[in-house]
Ligand SMILES: O=C(O)CCC(=O)C1=CC=C[C@@H](O)[C@@H]1C(=O)O
């Protein structure tokens with residue numbers, strides 16, 4: 208791919224409203240924007256989606272900067288690649304650190320698609336012209352939840368995802384269901400339960416939820432299989448699935464009926480495609496998860512969600528869901544519950560240079 212320069216932009220932006228889960232509250236979002244430029248001056252964009260603290264996975268912005276700077280870029284320098292899939296294979300020699308790997312690998316996919324003059328969605332095997340958009344309501348009061356849901360339903364989102372935990376589940380969801388008897392609703396527990404909560408979780412079966420996301424611990428593949436046998440509601444796994452093997456094991460064991468694929472969590476688009484293809488062959492529906500990310504990562508998510516097996520609306524909400532102003536132009540918008548899949552080369556969104564400059568707290572450049 209004849210790389211000449213890799214630039215990291217560490218950015219920070221306040222959320223329009225706090226994103227509250229039982230694991231903590233996100234008020235400000237730090238992120239890493241990656242720009243890879245080849246010797247012809249063509250650039251590809253990627254994004255590191257680890258949070259500032261290790262509340263979701265073990266990675267943070269700082270661990271990602273270290274891994275990108277001191278391990279992944281030196282590997283690329285030593286072993287130049289001709290295709291993003293070669294970078295994914297090269298990075299297999301590094302244990303875990305998937306979000307750091309994805310930051311580089313997705314930028315290489317954007318560059319690759321741009322050099323081919325192809326939309327990224329087509330370059331990875333996408334078939335859809337629009338992708339269905341869902342949105343997340345992450346608050347800790349039913350009043351705020353109903354206020355946000357009213358707003359998002361009016362904006363046309365096809366499904367609502369709410370955060371639950373043992374202190375906020377049946378009554379919270381029942382109140383929402385009472386107000387919205389037909390609205391597609393799913394719940395994300397972020398591992399807030401154990402098998403001892405079986406009765407609490409079974410009670411949710413009567414609320415006609417689309418799915419319950421990650422009820423148990425990320426390592427509880429066996430326990431999720433036991434739980435799924437007791438629940439009518441499909442289990443969806445998120446944090447448990449960090450690579451293809453996790454997805455295959457979960458499907459073979461019956462630990463879930465749905466998988467949330469997040470590009471950063473699985474190490475990049477190459478692995479995300481592998482998981483999609485396997486699930487598609489085994490009739491396991493998948494949807495594209497979000498990471499409260501900026502527009503570059505969201506753009507990669509749109510390309511991924513254009514693949515045929517993404518049959519459930521993903522966490523692909525508009526730029527305005529989280530940000531006063533995103534770092535991409537145009538911003539991502541949702542109309543009639545869908546967002547358009549770009550037809551221009553690469554991710555199909557440009558950088559809003561003014562906004563990037565305003566939000567950049569540090570830059571690191573690497574000549575290759
Ligand atoms: O980016 C979005 O639109 C939603 C993000 C989102 O719901 C999550 C991001 C990261 C951790 C969790 O809180 C949650 C999830 O688990 O899916």
Ligand SMILES: [Mg+2]
Pocket residue numbers: 395397420421445446467496
């Ligand atoms: Mg989740």
